[in-house]
Amino acid sequence: MKFKQRMLVVVSLLIIVGFTLTASVSFYLSRQAALDSLVEHEMPLTSDNIYAEVQRDLIKPRTVSSFMGNDTFLEDWILGGEQDPTSVTRYLNEIKQKYGAFTAFMVSDLTRNYYHAEGLLKQVSESDSRDDWYFHLRQIPGDSELNLDPDLANGDELTIFINFKIHTSDGTFLGATGLGLNLASITQTFSDYRERYGNNVYLVTPTGNLLLHDRSVPFSETLFQKIGIQSVVDQVLSQPEGRFSYVKDGTTYLLNTRHIEELNLILCVEAEEGQVDDALFPPLFITLFVCFIVTGVVLILLLKAINHYQQELEGVAWQDPLTGLLNRRAFTERYERIKSSHLRSGKPLALLMIDVDHFKAVNDHGGHALGDKVLQTIAQLLNRNQRPADCLGRWGGEEFILLLPETDLEQARVIAERVRLNLETDGLLATLCPQGVTLSIGVAVEQDVFDLDAHVLAADTALYQAKQDGRNCVRTAE
Known part of the structure; x- marks a missing residue:
């Protein structure tokens, strides 16, 4: 592999590796920051927001339930023998409609009748587990209690009941009243948070049973059946709040929990660890x-720079610094290349050795500066007179060499004569050297054996003959 190609490969690898390492480190740090933000801020904030919404939804119903429990109408109606049940039904229905409750109810401790907005529902009984809430309310020291139960009056829809005791002024227990809140709004809140943030929110009992979750997400009946979470379920159920993680099907899940004391439920906010990648991959790809x-x-840019400096180096290595022509080394390399073609074709290859007559006199008359100028002018003239396929170089001193591919001896002699005459009549040279500048040219042709040294020797011999014959002439090798 050439140096230039190696250099391009090395630089490419360095840049790509550098960018890749930088992007990877940046991605890792951003991912860690995003995970920390998710665990430390987003998931707890989601939990706080939902807790606040649950609390907000309970404030007004608590107030209304308290008002109902202290309403003398219910006290008088129960003590009056529960005459005209339609009056209490109408009362409950007005409360339900006015405050937008899911249900409104009243239970008389004297008759154990359970009334709601549409009439008498049933009689509560200690033998019916569905009525445990009522008998538990009778025993607690406070005046109210929240519980989460199916509502018999509404198709066993899961409902938050805010229960309040009804008692006389002397504290005699007369029954219970209150409101029921449908959990659809909370379920919708769970769905909204999943849509906006990708967090899965659900409520479980202290025993691990699932009570409420976004219904678009499949879920096990208990945490103990939920794949992957079994490793932390005991901690989830025993701690008031916590942050956990577990692995399911190769995916890591983060879990934030909080105990809602009013409902005796555990609020769980769950997110896939990989969801942070969704926001980080686009910048990484960019x-x-x-x-x-x-x-x-x-x-x-690097390739252009290398080519530029390569051309400059080649110019230094292959060009004659004074005339800009090929130097001897470059001419030799070019001869070998052209020779290969002529060996295959068998066509003749002509060589001209060109020498400036009496060049020493030019230097003696005008100095080396004039001599250099004359050589440059001659080089330009020779360059203008050569054909596209020809090869021109400075052989040394005041000698030039011209290679003529596919040219026989007669054609080469004609070309040499034209070059000599053009120089002899050149106006610029006449201005530089009024005494005149002429050329002696030796011509040699090879057709079978192509050897530069032999070829130059033959042309040089012809040049010597031109010098002997008075200069300013062309001679060909025998």
């Missing part, structure tokens, strides 16, 4: 795309 663009631009 960074990598920019990396490839920058790498391409740098490589183009």
Whole structure:
């Protein structure tokens, strides 16, 4: 592999590796920061918001239930023998409609009748487990209690009941009243949070049974059946609040829990650890795309710079610094290349050795500066007179060499004569050297054996003959 190609490969790898490492470190740090934010802020904030919404939903119903429990109408109606049940039904229905409750109820301790907004529902009994809430309310020291139960009057819809004791002024227990709140609004809140933040929110009992969750998400009946979470379920159920993680099907899940004392339920906020990647991958891909663009631009600029300096180096290595023509080394390399073609074709290859007559006199008359100028002018003239396929170089001193591919001896002689005459009549040279500048040219042709040294020797011999014959002439090798 050439140096230039190696350099481009090395630089490309360095840039790509550098960008990749930078992007990877940036992605890792951003991911850690996003995970910390998710665990430390977003999930607890979700839990706090939902807790606050539950609390908000309970404030007004608590107040209304308290008002009902202290309403003398219910006290008088029970003590009056529960005459005209339609009056209490109408009362409960007005409360339900006015405050937007899911249900309104009243239980008389004297008759054990359970009334709601549409009439008498049933009689509560200690033998019916569905009525345990009522008998528990009778025993507690306070005046009210919240419980979560199916509502028999509404198709066993899961409902938050705010129960309040009815008692006389002397504290005699007369029964219970209150409101029921449908959990659909809380369920919708769970769905909203999942849509906006990707968090799965659900409520479980202290025993691990699922009570409420976003119904669009499949869920086990208990946490003990939920795959992966079994490793932390005991901690989830025993701690007032906590932060946990578990693995399911190769995916890590983060879990934030909080105990809602009013309902004796555990609020769980769950999120996939990988959800933070959804926001981080686009910037990563953009960074990598920019990396490839920058790498391409740098490589183009680098290639141009290398080519530029390569051309300059080649100019120094292959060009004659004074005339700009090929130097001897470059001419030799070019001869070998052209020779290969002529070996295959068998066509003749002509060589001209060109020498400036009496060049020492030019230097003696005008100095080396004039001599250099004359050589440059001659080089330009020779360059203008050569054909596209020809090869022109400075052989040394005041000697030039011209290679003529596919040219026989007669054609080469004609070309040499034209070059000599053009120089002899050149106006610029006449201005530089009024005494005149002429050329002696030796011509040699090879057709079978192509050897530069032999070829030059033959042309040099012809040049020597031209010098002997008075200069300013063309001679060909025998």
